[in-house]
Amino acid sequence: MGINAAPTAGGEGFLTTTVNSVANWGRKNSLWPMPFGTACCAIEMMGAMMSRFDLSRFGAEVARFSPRQADLMIVSGTITYKMASVCRNIYEQMPEPKWVIAMGSCTCGGGPFDSYAVVQGIDEFLPVDVYIGGCPPRPEALIDAVIKIQKKIDIEGAPIV
């Protein structure tokens, strides 16, 4: 969605870009994450949402487990081929606009598990916006990634898929 540069809607004029930036400001400051946690990184993600490293200070408080109500999917933990089809299905169920964070080495490139059952990086089947390295990454790294997504929303607006 987003009010894009369509000639009939006024193009890249003053009105549409202001409304666009207001919409983006609203989107980035109230991201609703969907924690897709499978393994060890999920525990650090839980730690990032708890009282010490509070993720809700950045607006991402409402962690919805239903994909229909979320816009940021945080994939944390190893994704195996058995789970990959489920992950893709959940991604398809999320409404636009949506972003994906790949948290941890396993989602970035398979991590330490170079074996017969592990997907070597979730970008084999999902479009990823921000990658976080680490095994597991500290909760501060996850907060850094959410801030980068916020900057990305500012610059790019809603992605045109």
Place this chain on the structure above:
Amino acid sequence: MERVEFIEEQSSDPNLRKESMILNMGPQHPSTHGVLRVVLYLDGEVVQEAVPYVGYLHRGIEKLCEDITYQQCLPYTDRMDYIASICNNIGFILSVEKLLGIEDEIPQRAKVTEVILSELGRIESHLVGIGTNAMDLGAMSAFLYCFKERERIYDILEIVCGARLTTSYPRVGGLPDELPDNFEEVIRNFIKIFPKTLNEVDKLLTRNKIFIERTRGVATITAEEAIGFGLTGPSLRGSGVPFDLRKSNPYLNYDHYDFEIPVASDGDAYSRFLCRFEEMRQSLKIIEQAINNLPDGPYIADLPDIVLPEKQKVYTQMESLIRHFVIVYNGFNTPPGEIYHGVENPKGELGYYIVSDGTGKPYRIHVRGPSFVNMQALPMMAKGRLVADVIAAIGSIDIVLGEIDR
């Protein structure tokens, strides 16, 4: 296929039919503690059959460990039961030390530190077990208090080994490095502060009418059925069987410590919760005794063929450099044979079955994960109960999928 009796009744009226409803608690679910899929066959709200499907986190750890050295297998063991990684590590190192036959040469300082860290891991794991169990049943505040204490334990683990969650700390022969100077102070501080939070969670949950209604009489299992399934840990002790590997087949000198094993008699989810709760208090008792008796001395055994030499010697002496290279590259040679060593993990008995062919790399490692065996009891616990009781049952068995799927 699966052995489920599907209800399909046709009444005399052609418009009325009754059949079982299949409900999928999919792999992505907030209450399944990971990627577990349970397919429920329902007759209204009553569960006829609950069929669990696992394997969504199978990473092939047992196969990966077959072409690396023993010390390189250590980080993989962290990632199985990722909630209390330090306990897995200690179990693995003890198994390799048993295979090599060097248990008597491990210095006392290393053994006492491993006991302290093991018990911290037990407290860590029970905090998550109780917190998530309570959160699934609706008591959200308990989860926040438990995680706050977990952060304190993370701080302790961070000053000892540098990592919060996946520690990979001990080495074959002892500890990798000297303990930090403020270790004793930090542990004593923890022993002073922690009981206050335990009392708070106690007040929130133990006599809470709603919690008792949701867990008393739910997911019951008798002692004989539990032993038949091979259950261990608080799931077994909640049914009245006083079996704990720390008392029955002691390791790390656990027979020198004075502690009790909590055993409950009803076998339901509430009994298991009470067992876990009391185990945390007993763990605190063990930590206190251990820190009062922490001896000075070396932190690693004096075994040139197995233990890496000191860094200063590696830089200056030729033999140390060669020894370092050989141990890291080839691994230390183990006698051919097979052993099994079990430790009392917070979730049950964690066992490592190692088959060695005489080289520095294991021929086969099999991990006996407690959650894998405990999970088999779920269909029996859920049968004939309501859907909400299935959630209470899964929470009370306290599973972690990394250990089930390996």
Place this chain on the structure above:
Amino acid sequence: MSGFSLEQLSNRLGSYIESSSEFRGENTYFVAPDKTLKILQILKEEFKFTYLVDLTAVDYLGIKSPRFEIVYYLHRFGEDYDENIRIRIKTKITEDNPSIDSATSIWTGADWLEREVYDMFGIVFKGHPDLRRILMPEDYDEFPLRKDFDVRNREPSKKSFQKALREGNF
């Protein structure tokens, strides 16, 4: 049965035991595959080894023949949970049509352990109530823990992933 001793065990089982060994304080007994179920039953009912600790298999391709060995690790509590004795029973299975009787009639906990051995090695357990794959997807066609399967061989997994995406059956 108080006062359990290993001599009592070897006397009772007698000729069923093909060989035995001891390493690091653990006792291992080799038995024939067709007699295994009977021996496990005697061990559970007469000698009260009520707790099946572990059931697994090892592949000795190229090293020993027959190729597979199934390992049962049993625990005896004792009257007042004070004895806590453990023994290991092993049996050898050949490579072509590897199969053995299931122990689920003796211990219900052998259910998933046997399914895992079937999934990883391809050994069929006769009489198992529901022998399907447990860790790998149900349409996977290889046996990963066999020694002739390469650990980095992801092709069979990719095949079942593509099939699941097409058919939508997770």
